[in-house]
Amino acid sequence: CGVCILLFAAEVMRELRSVMSSTWAVCAVPSGPRTVLEDGRLVALHRGRSACIIVNNMIRAGIAMMLLTTGVRWLTGTSSITDLILNAAALCFVMDMDECLFATTVPSSVHIFVKGLQPLTYRRGGRNLEAIVPLVSICAICVLVFPLYVNPNSDDMLRVKQLLCAGNQN
Template identity: 30%
Template sequence: DACLFIGLPTLSKWDSALAGFLLLLNIFTQIGFVLVVRSHMLEDILQPDQLTNLLRFRTNVAHDVKYADLVGGRSMARQVCSQDESLQWANSQTGVISDLNDYISVGPVLGLLAIGCWLSTTLRELFNIMGFVSAIRRYPIGESTLMAAGEEDDSADVVITQMTQFRKWVLFLFVALPRLVVAVSLAITGTRYLANTLSLADLILNAVALAFILDLDELVESAFMPRRARFLLDALGTLPIARVEIPGIGHVRGGFQERLKNMLKVALLLLGLSLAWLCLLQPLYDRARLAHNILCSGRQDFIYT
């Protein structure tokens, strides 16, 4: 929002240049994070080739006498499935069993909660962008962008009285549109990223990491934004809220409009959770059960020479 003041006489050329640079830095950093996650961290787990490798381990290694505990009379399959800490072989399979046991017990529920929190965060950002665009559209168009002192009954110390059409288009194209692209990309990529996490500990850490990416703009603003720009933003207060106009009815009251917005948020959240469960979490849960059955179902203690 501090980009509203870029190029205005209230900011020096240096402050305007720095604010513009921080805007571009934030956009490219967030897009970079999204691209890294999409290209390197969205590989589906427990795919057919991985399940085939687990099956080969169960049939060719897990019951081989060479790897059995002859003193205790236990095959490697029994040791892996019981997560025997004294086992010197098959550490990767033991780790997989540990993750599978945890995920099968509470993984889908925890994943759904994490995705719900993440979608709520991205929905907040999306509606903030919509509010920003609506506020910019509401400003009267003039030959120049003018600011004035706020009225006594106004919560803002400074108000924008008019804005040029060129500035509006710049704000739409270089502020609102990149924010929208980043928010939508993060919502989709982050949901897939969380739903594709088998370890419960990694699930919590990944959710926190995604929230950090989304809040990166606030971190950059608080750390590097020129002091005068932050002062003007605080003095500007809340941007004007445009009321929805329904043909034949007129403008919707503010309270009713806010309730409609909250209902829309809840509906979108429920839709996102439903899609995440059906398309991502449920298939992963089924694959986790299949992988667990491959490694630990049936008789475990027989060995062959």
């Protein structure tokens, strides 16, 4: 159970890190009255478009956090090892669904255009915080999940086992 929760939390942290990087990069692009693209490099971004990207990133972060909380509760309520592995795989699939939809439903001309774009540059924070914060968050999630969800669920299962299997079994 712990390994599945750890891996799922890492998947969610990867999404949140992507959201933060995207937001920082968009904020680093100068805003202007219109979007300017030169040789595959974003020179200026329209204020409205910048706001839409930031709102979209906030929605992505909110969905990731909701999936994290409900996914962890779902995983901790699963008692079978095979079901636990299948549920963790299903949750990771849900996290990757947007990339799957983009790869299958967007025309190839858009894929070619996106591949031709230069990566956005932004100033990264010092002290490797973008790596440390997800690691600390994953550890905190695992430390909190066991006393809040896993241990009570295990205790309930042991009580049920004792009630059903205790005493004379003839």
